[in-house]
Amino acid sequence: MNAIKSKIAFCLLVAVLAGCAATEQEQLAGTGALVGAGVGALAGQAIGRNTRSTVAGAGAGxxxxxxxxxxxxxxxxxxxxxxxxxxxxxxxxx
Incomplete structure (x- = not known):
C-alpha cells in the first residue's frame, strides 16, 4: 500500500512542477514528461512485473x-x- 501512495505522490509532484513552467516550451516538456512517465510505468509493469521495471519504465518514459x-x-x-x-x-x- 505504501508503494501506491508514493507513486501517487510522485505523480502529483510532477504535475504541480509542470504547472510552474514559465514558457510554452517548458509546459509542453512538463506535460510530455508526465504522460511519458505514466505510459512508461504501465509498460514497465506489463513487461517486467516488478517494481524495478516499473520505475525504469517511468524514468525512460x-x-x-x-x-x-x-x-x-x-x-x-x-x-x-x-x-x-x-x-x-x-x-x-x-
Missing amino acids: ALLGAVVGTASAPQGARYCRFQRSDGTICAARC
Whole structure:
C-alpha cells in the first residue's frame, strides 16, 4: 500500500512542477514528461512485473516524453542584435 501512495505522490509532484513552467516550451516538456512517465510505468509493469521495471519504465518514459514535448513546441520569432552607426545596440527580427 505504501508503494501506491508514493507513486501517487510522485505523480502529483510532477504535475504541480509542470504547472510552474514559465514558457510554452517548458509546459509542453512538463506535460510530455508526465504522460511519458505514466505510459512508461504501465509498460514497465506489463513487461517486467516488478517494481524495478516499473520505475525504469517511468524514468525512460519521462525522459522521452520531455524530449518529444520540447521538440513539439512552436518556435517563436528570432531576434538578432546589431549595432547602429551611432554606437547603440538594437534587437530586431532576423
